[in-house]
Amino acid sequence: MRRIFLTMLALAILASAAHSAPATAANKLTLPANTSTILNHIYSGRTDLAIPEARLLQQENPNDPLGYIFEAEARWWKIWWGSAEFKYGMSMARHREKTAADQPYLELASKAYVVATTNLAQQESAQMHLYAGMADALAARLYGLRGEGRNTAKFGVRARENLQRAFALDPQLADADFGLGLYNYYVDTLSAMARMLRFMMGIPGGSKEQGIRQLHVAIADGQLTPAVARYYLVINLHNFDQRYEDALLLITPLVEQYPDNPIFHLAQGDLYAKLGRKQLALAAYHAAADAKVNDDESRSNLAKLVQASMAAIGGGGPEAPK
Numbered sequence: 001m002r003r004i005f006l007t008m009l010a011l012a013i014l015a016s017a018a019h020s021a022p023a024t025a026a027n028k029l030t031l032p033a034n035t036s037t038i039l040n041h042i043y044s045g046r047t048d049l050a051i052p053e054a055r056l057l058q059q060e061n062p063n064d065p066l067g068y069i070f071e072a073e074a075r076w077w078k079i080w081w082g083s084a085e086f087k088y089g090m091s092m093a094r095h096r097e098k099t100a101a102d103q104p105y106l107e108l109a110s111k112a113y114v115v116a117t118t119n120l121a122q123q124e125s126a127q128m129h130l131y132a133g134m135a136d137a138l139a140a141r142l143y144g145l146r147g148e149g150r151n152t153a154k155f156g157v158r159a160r161e162n163l164q165r166a167f168a169l170d171p172q173l174a175d176a177d178f179g180l181g182l183y184n185y186y187v188d189t190l191s192a193m194a195r196m197l198r199f200m201m202g203i204p205g206g207s208k209e210q211g212i213r214q215l216h217v218a219i220a221d222g223q224l225t226p227a228v229a230r231y232y233l234v235i236n237l238h239n240f241d242q243r244y245e246d247a248l249l250l251i252t253p254l255v256e257q258y259p260d261n262p263i264f265h266l267a268q269g270d271l272y273a274k275l276g277r278k279q280l281a282l283a284a285y286h287a288a289a290d291a292k293v294n295d296d297e298s299r300s301n302l303a304k305l306v307q308a309s310m311a312a313i314g315g316g317g318p319e320a321p322k
Contacts, residue, residue: 029127029175029223032057032066042074043227043254045261048294050074063119065131068112072138073228075105080263081298083145086308090238090270091263096145109138116162126170133162133176174221177214178229208241230254234267244274255284262288262302266309273313282315 034053041050051074057067079102083093096102112135119128136159143151166176218229230250237247248271254264269284289306293299 029130029173031223032061032064035066035223038070039224039227040258042070042077043261044258045077045263045291045293047074047078063115065112065116065119065128065135068108068115069131069134069138072105072108072112072135075108076138076141077263078295078298079105079142079145081293081301084301084305086305086312088239089274089312090235091266091305091309092235092239093145095147096142098146098148102142102146105142106139109135109142112138124169126166126173129162129166129169130173130176133159133166135159136162174217175223175225178218178222178225178232227254227258231264231267234271238267238271238274242274244271247271248275259287260291262291262293262306265291266305269309273309278313278315281313282310285310285315 034057038050038053038057041047041053051071054067054071054074057064057070061067079096080093082101083096084091085094087094113132116128116132116135119125120132136155140152140155140159143155163176166173212233215229215233218225219233220226222229231254234247234251234254237243237250248268251264251268251271254261255268258264265284265288269281269288272278272281272284285306288302291302293302
């Protein structure tokens with residue numbers, strides 16, 4: 001529970017900018033031509049393709065933080081596999097012990113931050129403040145998962161400062177609504193003790209419904225965050241609100257757009273199971289098991305998650321994923 005709170009707090013701090021007006025005309029980021037391809041590979045679970053593509057972007061554009069952010073995001077989903085458990089009827093990343101294997105991820109987040117702030121020293125822009133905030137958010141996300149409160153707060157607070165400035169320069173950045181939407185959602189679901197800690201730390205309050213609206217803005221108008229915003233909204237509606245039908249409607253486009261990603265099939269199966277649709281749940285779990293995962297550790301963890309998911313609804317277990 002402490003790790004979950006710290007993870008939520010990391011997301012909350014980094015997004016707690018004073019931005020309450022909904023986006024009306026989302027401004028566009030200036031992005032490399034292959035951005036869509038890299039994002040597609042990240043959220044298709046093809047880290048074997050996304051990481052080399054991100055590294056090529058780093059080589060071609062060493063002064064653009066996005067290549068480092070992309071590689072870190074691709075690596076994050078490998079971290080997800082090593083941290084996920086099936087518990088309370090759903091598979092999600094719940095906790096992680098500190099390991100040397102995390103260091104490349106943290107170094108990428110640090111590099112993205114340095115490149116963004118170097119650019120800001122030359123010319124201030126909302127986009128570079130956004131990237132600086134995203135870089136520190138990447139670090140805070142891992143520290144929160146590992147239960148490291150001091151580092152979570154350190155990087156989360158610094159991310160918050162950059163996002164506040166990004167909003168001041170351009171309040172219509174739809175991708176920034178992803179972090180802010182998570183903040184508003186999470187702080188409205190905290191326990192009484194967590195609310196007291198939030199108050200003592202001076203972290204602003206939030207509205208769950210406002211957070212949902214902002215996540216929908218990121219889904220509809222974001223250029224970098226629609227897939228991850230949709231996924232986290234699904235998890236939140238499932239985990240905190242038990243709005244299983246709403247979450248199912250949201251996860252289905254992810255399954256259709258990224259059919260090779262077993263994470264989305266697992267989430268869909270969990271929702272079908274909660275709704276009592278056993279055969280559809282089993283079909284989703286089988287689809288997850290049949291998906292190709294590109295490293296042995298993730299493949300092994302996928303097999304465990306699928307087996308636990310199917311056993312929970314009396315469905316036995318599939319063959320090990322290929």
